[in-house]
Amino acid sequence: MSTPSHNGLVGCVRGSRPNLVPRYDRSARGIYSDATKLATAELNNLDALLYVCHHSDEEVENNWLPTWLPQWQRKQDLAVDHFPLNHKGFRASGDTKASISLSLDEPLGVLTASGYVLDHVRDTTPAFTLETLRFGHRFLALCESIEAALNQVEPRPTDLEHTLIACLDRMRRPTCAERSVSGYRALKRHLLTRGQFPTPGLAEDDADASDGHAYPEALIRWLRNRRFFTTTTGSIGIGPKVMRDHDLVVILYGSSVPVVLREKKARADTYLVVGSAYVNGVMYGKAMEKHRAGGTADSTFRMA
Known part of the structure; x- marks a missing residue:
């Protein structure tokens, strides 16, 4: 599959680059890989992983592109599938720079990066779809599944409302x-009495009603098509x-957010990139500081 128009455009990005030149013999898959x-x-970071968004398990396991490669050809889907967790304040890997093996001659589908395993996924709830976030009874049912997941964790985590x-x-x-807790409680009261989410953008003079509108707007942006999860250590x-359960949550050096990986079938040394995550308590470098202080060994992740 060759797309000369893509190949020619890549060679024009940000002026002349010695390693970024038009290659009309490359496929679209190769051009996306090389450019990323x-x-x-x-940039010395791995923030391109923020834009990885898979539609299904089948797409993760049998994709025509490497799983670490954003599908730039359908970038318009990001507004439908998810909003990247690209808040500039997130610094999950601290001040580290990306440590990757970069060679245009290496196998096309492999990106190797350094980091460490933060945790393993213990339990996940169903995904929060746009339909879930429109109909109150579906959202309340998912809240019950979250409560069930939390009941399995000791000690019970706090900051649920903020994490969502x-x-x-x-x-x-x-x-x-505090605002998250107030908004979450106001939203649940609203759903129990009216049965559906508040109208987005509707201004309210009453502070409680205002929180009840602002919080669901944030939910729709950050929780849509994501799952709530717990880890084996109680995060x-x-x-x-x-x-899904048993996926790895890792910190990759140069990544502003944790990354969810899955071992590739029949290849224990190779991982599939499932996507990016928000983990309560680690987004501002605290886990990185603990990792350094503990002297824990780093790992190398081969992502296909």
């Missing part, structure tokens, strides 16, 4: 935990809708 690797090397919106409002601005978070 080079952008990663130039990745501590951000709908405009990507940090919001406080909580939200991750891609295709994640």
Whole structure:
């Protein structure tokens, strides 16, 4: 599959680059791969992984593209599938820079990066679809599944309400935990009495009603097509809708958010990139500080 128009355009990005030149013999798959690797090397981070968004388990397991490669050809789907967790304040890997193997001659589908395993996924709830976030009874049913998951964790985690919106409002601005709790409770009261979500953007003079509108708008942005999950050590978070029990949550150096990986079948040394995640308590470098202080060994992840 060859797309010369893509190949020619890549060679024009940001002026002349010695390793980024038009290659009309390359397929679209090869061009996307080369461009993403080079952008990663130039920026010294792995934030391209923020834009990885798989539609299904089948797409993760049998994709025509490597799973670590965003499907740039359908970038318009991001507004439908998920909003990237790209708040500039997130620094899950601290001040580390990406440590990757970059060679245009290496196998096309493999990207190798350094980091460490943060945790393993213990339990996941059903995904929060747009329909779930429109109809109150479906959302309340999912809240019950979250409560069931939390009941299996000791000690019971806090900050649930804050975690569900990745501590951000709908405009990507940090919001406080108290506001999240207030908004979550106001939303549940609204759903129990009226049965459906408040109308987005509706202004309210009453503070309680205002929280009840602002919180669901943040939910729709950050929770849509993601799952709530717990980990084996008792952390909580939200991750891609295709994640499942026993997936790994890792910190990759140069990534602003944790990344969910899955071991590739029949290849124990190779992983599939499921997507990015928000994990309560680790988004601002705290886990990285603990990792350094403990002297834990780093790992190398081969992502296909």
